[in-house]
Amino acid sequence: MTVHPRALEHSESLLASMIPNEAELTAGARVEPGRRYGFFTDTTLCIGCKACEVACKEWNALPADDLELRGTSYDNTGDLSATTWRHVQFIEKIGKGGERATVMPPFQSHWLMMSDVCKHCSPAPCLEACPTGAIFRTEFDTVVVQQDICNGCGYCVPACPFGVVEVSLEDGKAHKCTLCYDRLKGGLEPACAKSCPTDSIQFGALDDLDAHARRRVAVLHEKGVTSAALYGVPGGPGADGGLDRFNAFFLLTAPPETYNLPRAPSRPAGRTGPGLASGLVTVAALALASLGLFAAARNSQ
Amino acid sequence: METAEGIVTLVQEGRFKLVTGTGRVMHFVLAHDAAIEPEDLPPLAARQTRVRVAYSRPDHLVAAIAHTLSTLDQQAVEATG
């Protein structure tokens, strides 16, 4: 990327208003409802800086959690959770004894770093499991838990094959990456992708990202990184089983298992199809009832 | 339970920040037992309403859990539905 020519339209130090369609300047993508958007996370460019984790928490006002030295390389985050929606994994493969890395293939190698995130699957098992309709697919084809509907039933949690969704003990609602739904509505690139210093996380329309990712794999293969492969594109690893694709997909240089990612994530059986609607109605009614009980209990205090 | 008073400066879902009279900023997560819902928060920020928050401190989060919110200004703010 170089500075977008449209930047010259905003050459004042104090701006009168937001830069319109800023994602065009930062990601080369205009965000329009009705198109499909997602992330392409290219681990070969990742420097493990965790700017994505911070930018996500800053934008979404997610609190810091579990301050503890974990000793798992430089990962002190551990997992995606209700309060952590980006998580950089660190896998050391430096070599042992005298065989440690010196002359290496281009781009990231030997110390694998990968920024994990909700995959915004298509179809999305969490959405399918949600009895209240709190989880829905937005006009940008992303998957979002709507906080004003979620009642914290937790059905989505086991449904996610990646362990992404978590119900918060504090507010009793399910949380995960929204792909910065509010930012997309304002023409802004999601916070993590925008901040990424090396463009390891790229945001854009899925068809553009797909084409770019395939070209990137070809270039890497040409440069000798023969292990480079996409994870989560249709028909490839991650999306050749129950899931058609991820809207947030990855370029990896080691098997998915190396990054704690399932080789073939699946949708839990019997959770598909609208035949369950009546069952879901029941669940929702129960949830409503419990809500009422909660409120009543509180009023009596 | 501790309390804090101030103005809600920013809201994301059920999370918000509040600036107190001395300029100190506090970070809150709405409790599951709070009597209001995430959608009630944005109007507080928009109207610059002074509020009092009763909160607790969880072990594993660096934020406070807001259990009750009250308005301190004259005009009462109705919870919006």
Next chain:
Amino acid sequence: MKLKRSIGERVAGFVRDWSLPRQLRGEDGSREAAASTMSRGLRPRLEQADTIGTSICPYCAVGCAQLVYAKDGQVIHVEGDPRSPINEGTLCPKGAATLDLMTSPERLTKILYRAPHSDRWEERPLLWAMDRIAFLAKRTRDESFVKTLPDGTPVNHTLALASLGGATLDNEENYLIKKLFGGGLGMVWIENQARV
């Protein structure tokens, strides 16, 4: 007054936003029909900003530009300035934390004063502290000022006052420090982190 929702409001809201009935009526379950009230009204908070200024990241010396969004005198967000040829909108983990640096619960808001031999901080007014510091600086300077060395060489300095810091400060701040402390008071112990 305590803010709360009645049970009626809660149920009404839930029913209104609960998408399943609409889905059962045949509307697209995963699109607009499923959007809740909050989702339909959702906008990025940057749109509420009444002041947007350009800042430079306060951490390292790469010089990344930041856009700082404020509303009613309070910062509501800081992110990379896409116009900068240095960072092109990006920020590292430190720079990305600038909002929380500005709004850290650890930030000082008052002058804290510790009297000699005391075991506690006390809050003091800013102007009191300024007067007291000016008094102490003058006293220490007056007690230690050296006009000439024994051989008559002029030195015009004090070795009893020192200043440390500057690499995190603006050029204008450094300029005033050097001008007042060096050019005005005759201090020579003036240093910062930049001695590399």
Next chain:
Amino acid sequence: MPSLGASFGRGAATLPEWDIANADCILVMGSNMAENHPIAFRFALQAKERGATLIHVDPRFTRTSALCDIYAPVRPGSDIAFLGGIIHYILERDLWFKDYVLAYTNISTIIDERFQDADEGDGFFSGWNEESRSYKYDSWQYQGEIVPSSLAEHYVNTTESFSEKTKRMEKGPPPRDPTLQHPHCVYQIMRRHYARYTPEMVERTTGCPRDVFLKIAEELTRNSGRERTGAICYAVGWTHHTTGVQMIRAAAIIQGLLGNVGRPGGGILALRGHSSIQGSTDIPTLYNMLPTYLPQPHAYKPHKTLKDYIDSERTPTGWWHNFPKYAVSLCRAWYGDNGSEANGWGFDWLPRIVGDHSQLPMTLAIRDGVIRGLFLLGQNPAVGGHNAALVQRGLAELDWLVVRDTGETETASFWYKGRPVREGEIRPQDIKTEVFLMPASLAAEKSGTLTNTHRLLQWHDKVVSGPGDSRSETWFIFHLGRRLKRLYATSIDPKDRAIQALTWDYPVEGEEEEPSAEAILKEMNGYSWQERRQIGSFRDLKDDGSTACGAWLYCGVFPEEDKNLARARRADPPAGPGTHLGWGWAWPANRRNMYNRASADPDGRPWSERKRYIAWDAAQRQWTGPDVVDFDPDKPPDYQPDWAKDPEGMEALGGDCPFIMIADGKLSLFTPSGLKDAPLPTHYEPVESPIQNPFYTQQHSPTAKIWQRPDNPLAAPEDPRFPYALTTYRLTEHHAGGTPTRSVPVTAELQPEGFAEISPELAKLYGIANLDWVTVSTPRGEIAVKALVTERVRPFRLDRRTVHEVGLVWHFGWQGYATGEVANILTSIVGDPNTSIHEGKALVCNLQRGRRGEGS
């Protein structure tokens, strides 16, 4: 930055960060660039996309190494051996860029025949004075000429400085032998000096396998020349040594020999660590300089009057011949109409320094009770200062202490939470220090400029006010100054004339009475004294009192009323040219790539189309290109001084002299003046080292600043009590002393605690498992941290033995959300002879399993 200044003329990064993307090869050494300057590393990856080779040389495999093509492990403190090996490789294989080097460097210059190399003196160059533990530089000079330094202190410590011999630089070019056969020419001296830096010696000294070293040498040389350029990026991994300046000098020599300076994608990028660390060097809150590289008057130099000062600091040739204009204009800006020709425009009031007043001796002066009142303005020495227990004890000796910061720093809380207090050595009631902790404003809470690592001044707007009583330093200093001027208003003591005379009438804004940062920047830029009209260029400054200018190198940033170029926000679009002259303003004169005259050949033509930048336009008779030319814009390439006329200043520099701040206009491969330790970099061990110096009997730099005293004990070479190499460093998740990241929950959680990194091999020796507590000790003290056992740290196999390494993160302290024992408890007060920078990157330690005090 004296190394870059002494080599190229100006002590700053030669190229803008974004130009790294145009490099064909990038050597990152003495820097963990991806971690500590991630956004600058962005450009390294852009270069990689275009096919560049990325190389990392470092004591640890870091996040930078993981993205590079070649990683070379080197033992801490052995960098000059490695770089000397590269110089040896270039010279012996004749791979230097001859057309560039012969024309633009001093390679053919003949050095005084009395010069003796360190090889002949077993570690000492000629001129050593054992009594003063310093060098006389007479024998390092050009034959028959004394060369003034291009650093702030132009005055040369030779037997006769600025004598008739200096004047000889006006009589003709320095003596040269273009055939390079003369035994005393720089080329022959360098060949002899670096003859011992063979690949075998590199391996023996650094522990880097020979084949890896050779691969790097091959990549560096392959990617240089007419068609290609390479860049070197360094940071405090080079500066924090007693030989730090010479490490950077070695890099400067390599870039000189390869013809990489002044050309697109070539040069040296100093990656500096604080937002205005370049600015605070330029506008020095440093003891030995006045704004923009004028020397602070010195009691023991001929600086008694303005005339003495000018006579001893003005260089006969080169740009610094303009020195008097800058000195007088500065005095005018500071003392206004109180200055006059009679009192040297106020020069007489300036304080004189009497020695080294930098941070290390300051630390000792505090401890010893010499300093009684201390202002700490955004610095946290209880964590960042060396021999930190000594620092903390020292704070208790002060009468008063003002700490201005955004939070309660370790330094501010020393009196009740400091280590000597916690360990019962001293009680709060025994500490007399009166402490003021004052909230300070951050960048977006005040207006002003920051100068980034490539000399770019960028304005930041005040968007909000800081919380509560937070104020800017301009506010603090301005209002303190007002009070002091009031307190001194009626004094008749001559010692108080300076504070009375100081110009201090900046307009204030708002309820808080914030002084106008623009008004201050305008004063720094300079204006005509009578008309108060802004000045557009330092070429227009005068030495007759008719101009005032607070910082001559910044002249041009505010060239007209209401024209603040630091606020310029117009970057070049993708179509180019990519120098971004409309984004911010870079000193000098908005130049982005310094010494860019060297991007053209001696005849003024581009070296190649691929590396075209500045070139001579014969038709228009001027230099043209996408950057501001770093040269007289209309001096033709074939210009030669008319030596019959005793030319001065720029007139004495030919059209093929791109390094205009240096008296002969040539890149100094050999530095006759300016550096206190060596004219050519040579390997010495760190003051504390696990091995004997493989090169000389002389173990460490003979000029290293060592303060030997009981509270600063040092380990002897190969001290069996401290067998391991210890290096300290930072992480991308934290900032320096940690105040602005450990107090912020979202960064604190990323690295919540201090730790030591050790190899599995070393861990095995002690039965240490990952996350076990270990105690790391040096002669200064010990600290307990958790161990991170990792293959990223590897033992160094030298010819005689294996040296294990302990890596220690130093950000931590007791305040904030991320805590840990202060690593600088372990470091010592020893410094580089040129800069007095501490040696925190290479020392020795011992290791034990278990927390200190617990046995194990």
